[in-house]
Amino acid sequence: MVKRAVKNTLGIHRVGLMLYLGDLPIRVGGFHPLGTNEIIINRRLMKSPLDVRGKANIFTLLLHEYLHSLGYIDEREVRALTHQISAENFGNDHPVTRAAVVGPWPDVDMEEYGDTVEDMNLELIRDFERVESHYII
Numbered sequence: 001m002v003k004r005a006v007k008n009t010l011g012i013h014r015v016g017l018m019l020y021l022g023d024l025p026i027r028v029g030g031f032h033p034l035g036t037n038e039i040i041i042n043r044r045l046m047k048s049p050l051d052v053r054g055k056a057n058i059f060t061l062l063l064h065e066y067l068h069s070l071g072y073i074d075e076r077e078v079r080a081l082t083h084q085i086s087a088e089n090f091g092n093d094h095p096v097t098r099a100a101v102v103g104p105w106p107d108v109d110m111e112e113y114g115d116t117v118e119d120m121n122l123e124l125i126r127d128f129e130r131v132e133s134h135y136i137i
């Protein structure tokens, strides 16, 4: 869905990405190490059970890091694009578009903000792009 939305709005697309979940400091949504094909999303921001808002937050985190992987480096530009892509594909009142504005942090306890993590416990999400390759065939 993230890739389709980006393709719709910006007309660009990338394959061969690897997605990892990791335990990152709570203030970090995720990151994309420059020059790699990796996207790491903060597992700690994925609270279960996944309601509509939880899913919208994951969409926003994935979209943000996917834009970085496409070569958008400036944070303000990425945030603006995340909102624009969400609004164009889902409409202004959709939870995804609201998540693009507020992010997952309103649900986070302020006391957790300064935390650090010892071990990211990276977990590779297998077959992350399998659905898409089926789709292309």
Ligand SMILES: [Zn+2]
Pocket: 064, 068, 075, 078
């Ligand atoms: Zn960023």
